[in-house]
Amino acid sequence: MVAITRLREALSVAEGDPELVRSQVQAFGRQIPLLYFILIVNTMAVTFTHLHSAPAWMSIYIPGALCTLCVVRCMRWWRGRNLVLTHEKAVPELRRLIWVAGIFGIAFTTWSLMLLPYGTPYEQAHVAFYMATTVVGCVFCLMHLRVAALLLLSIVILSFATFLVFTGSPVFIAMAVDMTLIGLALAFIIELYYRSFAGVVHTQRDLQASQEKTQRLSDENFRLASIDSLTDLPNRRSFFASLRALSEQALATGGGFNVGLIDLDGFKQVNDIYGHASGDLVLQEVGVRLLALAEPGIFFARLGGDEFGVLAQNRQSNDALLELGQRICDALSQPYRVAGNIAELSGTIGWAAFPDAGNTVTQVFERADAALYVGKEGRRGTAVIFSTEHETRIRRSSLVTQELRHAELESELFLEFQPISDVVTRRTIGLEALGRWHNPRLGAVKPEEFIRIAERTEIILRITEVLLHKALAEVPHWPAELYLSFNLSAIDISTSARARRLIDIVSASGVPPHRVSFEITETAVTRDFEQARSALTMIKQAGCRVSLDDFGTGYSSLSYVHRLPFDSIKIDRSFMTDVDSNSASKKIVKSVLDLCKNLGLECVVEGLETSSQAEVVKALGARAVQGYLFSPPMRSGAVSGYLQSAFAQSQANDAAS
Template identity: 80%
Template sequence: MGRLARLREARWVTESDPELACSQLQAFSRQIPLLYFILLVNTMAVAVTHWQSAPAWLSIYLPAVLCTLCIVRCIRWWHVRHRVLTGDTAEAELRQVTWLAGLFGVAFSAWSLLLFPYGTAFEQAQVAFYMATTLVGCVFCLMHLRTAALLLLSIVILSFSTFLVFTGYPVFIAMAIDMTLVGVALAVIIQLYYRTFADVVHAQRELQASQQKTQRLSDDNFRLASIDSLTDLPNRRSFFASLRAMAEQSLATGSGFNVGLIDLDGFKQVNDIYGHASGDLVLQEVGSRLLAQAEPGLFFARLGGDEFGVLAQQRLSDEALVELGQRICDALSAPYRVAGNIAELSGTIGWAAFPEAGKTVAQVFERADAALYFGKESRRGKPVIFSTEHETRIRRSSLVTQELRHADLEAELLLEFQPIYDLLTRRPIGLEALGRWHNTRLGAVRPEEFIRIAERTELILHITEVLLHKALDEAARWPCDLFLSFNLSAVDISTSARARRLIDIVAASGVPPQRVSFEITETAVTRDFEQARSSLTMIKQAGCRVSLDDFGTGYSSLSYVHRLPFDTIKIDRSFVTDVDSNSASKKIVKSVLDLCRNLGLECVVEGLETASQAEVVQALGARAVQGYLFSRPMRACAVAAYLHTAPGQAYALDAQR
């Protein structure tokens, strides 16, 4: 019963493990020729020696049938030796082999027992020897099939040992005992070998599973490292890897390709108005639109934020490049549905050709970025191809950057002041400080040029500190009823620590904080709205005033008015240029003035140059104004003289001109 239980257990384990069954059959299939070779040779040897002593049916016909069965099975193995086993077929095949082993064991044992009484003692000993050697050989060939091997061993040992014991001869009884003991030893060997074999199979399976898991992790890591999870586009790393590979191939073959950089116009406003979740949806839609534009030889990637890259693997003509770029820009400029609303965005793309625009990856990327920057300044929503004009600007920018890094800013930076005028009292109420830089090598550098470069390199922090100290020193000499207006950049309010630095400088100057008004543009606010609000709130709580400069030039100025702690709004000069002749400009100015009045904010109208403009804005309700009509920016040494001049007479003289 114990042996049968173990046999059932062995069969159950195999059937519950199809992979082990496949491994057993694959290992056994290599032993099949040896198995049938042993059976054929041993059987024919016994049959030949008993040809004269045993009946023909027992010495010729029955062994011939058994040998034929062996040959048939061997031929079948030859035809199916290369088959691919599955779990189901392996289990069925394993059951079939087990039954065949039992049937062959019964058949060959029965033939041997029937043949044993014939012949001399030597021939009988040969039959016993035949059974022993054949059994051992077959069992070892069946070592991978534990159930079949144990079944065969049990049939032969039990039948032959029982037969030998009942002969009554001491020698045969001793042989029966010996065979039984050897059979037990073989059973133990079979069990140990099978366990070792199963352990190896399981270890290989675990190793394969581990390797597959490692491969999946490797694939996942590769995807994370190469694919942007939000848009499913290749990421920055993948983009530059492709760019480097294309550059190497281009240099080797003498061919070329194009690099494009895409930036979304107005995306930051979507983030600020609708939130980052809506911004992510917009980026996903952008990714889908870019993928829809993909074609053989065109590679898109997300480089970060709202910046995307494109590689055109074939060198395109300028006309084809403009056409492709415009197609991409048109796709990106279609309306986006965000939080139940429609958002209007556009995309600007800068192109550069390799190797014409740059012979290295860094150079061609920099040239594409320069073209993009030029497009953002003057051709939003359009493709721009890098040209010699952009090359000149890059060289100039590099020169200015180097000079700015090594400049003695304390000595080279200076200030000019432009009055802010009160139309009702006809006198100045404050002065705006305007930074100027006169370099020993470059001469006078335009503010918009060096300020832009300073913001990129964060040299603006030192520039702001130097200019603010100088402006506060001058303001300390002015009458107490005049305030100082000072411009800040986005970098100046990019952290709370930098905002605190501005407050400390004001506090150390001795100028009352209520006499200091910090101006910030809408563009600076949109870079990081939450941090900008935090920094401006700190400045406001310290007693300083906060102004929104160039109102109306951004995308969503109204959204910032009630969300930021502004005291003053400055209407951009672009609305004032034709305010005396354009009814639309007049209505815009009137609307902003009414808005400020309703919100309790002060309003300054910038850019007045003619008396006609001054009369119109005054009639619309404006009081604080600024422009060349009242005074051009002046050096600090001229402020005192200006303040002593009768403001009303100066206005009258300018009006006559």
């Protein structure tokens, strides 16, 4: 049974092995010219020796027809020699080749047997020699087609050996036995060769499959290494690789390109209010919107967090950059649906040109970042192009940073104090400590300038320590009913350990904690809401007061007020500029005052500069106020004199009333 199965396999086409079938057809195609050359040359030689001993139809017409068929087959091969067959076409072609081999074998063998009786013993021996050499040559040409080779070998050996045996001649019988043994040996060789050939094909197939798998893994690893998995945009690595390639090309050709940095405005609030999962959905939508804006020469990437990059590969004019930037900003400012709600975000873009703004990757990236920073400061939701003004800012910032790193903070930092007063009684109820820095090289540096840089470099931690120690040292010199208001940065409450450090400083000073009020801006709170809440709760539990500064300038202010342990809220000075003439500003101030009253919070109105403004906020229900109307910030040495003067004034007002 096993032998029958193997025989059946040996005589069938391997349809289930496409690669082997295609390889058989391709390998045989390379042997076709030699195969037909052997047939034609050997047949013409036999024809020549039998021209005078056999009839013309036997010695000329039949071999001529057979040779013509060989030429036709050879021409057919020539026309299709470069075709690459699919598996569906290779199987029928292989079957046709087997049939052709069988038909040709029968035709040439029949003609040879018919020709054998003619002529002298030498001519008969030539026919036998013709059959032997031709079949061996053809079989070797058909080695890749096992079925065709075995079929041809069987037709020739069996028919010729049978014919020789029936002649009864001992010589012919011996030749028949010899041919049969040789045929069996050839069949064995064919089988061995075919197995080796199939093994090589399978090995190559497995090797190719392994290489393809390795290539797929390599491609996937490259994709993972180059594509941001959340947004499907190229990642930071891919962005900088493209940036380096463009810079090299631009330096070599004298061309240029533009680099843009995009930052989302308000994204932090989405994370804090709706959670990081919703934030991820927003980032995915941003990726979709940026991909929709991509076009030849415009390349977007996600650099990390809510920061994205864009490369304009061809040098753009400023107008074209602003137009492209505006399209990007408009797309990013469309509403986002998050957790069943609508979130409003915007995007700010900073542009820098290579090599105009910088002739290295680092320089042009820093210039784009500088332009972005300018946009984030005062032009959110727009595109800003790097200019010489920004270059001046960068140099100034670098200089301030270096001086700040090496400053003698204990001697260079000092405080000014601005009173917080009761607008009704005109009595002072507290003083806000305001940090100042005078550097030997730079002179007086504006607080908004050095504080911003200090926060970026975390030098702010040391500055806070120095200033808090100095401020607490002044409190014992004030009347016991006055409190100290002290400003904190986001870095100061970024960890529980840093919040504990503030509490320890207050405890070590001997100042009662209830006389210390720490102010924190809404922007600082929204950096990491949960951590901010934890840190402020620690400060509140230690007995200190907590105040929300600059209320009304950030995002979703009302959503934070009831979730954080505030004691007071300070209305931002921007609402005071026209509170005595603008009904909208008046309504906003009134709403905040009512909110604080309902929540049991103190409300401080800052930025008062005129008596008219003071009268309006007083009429609206305000008590605690602050501003130049009452006093500008003063050095610590002037506080005592101010307090005495203010007390005398309040006594005079009381007497007059």
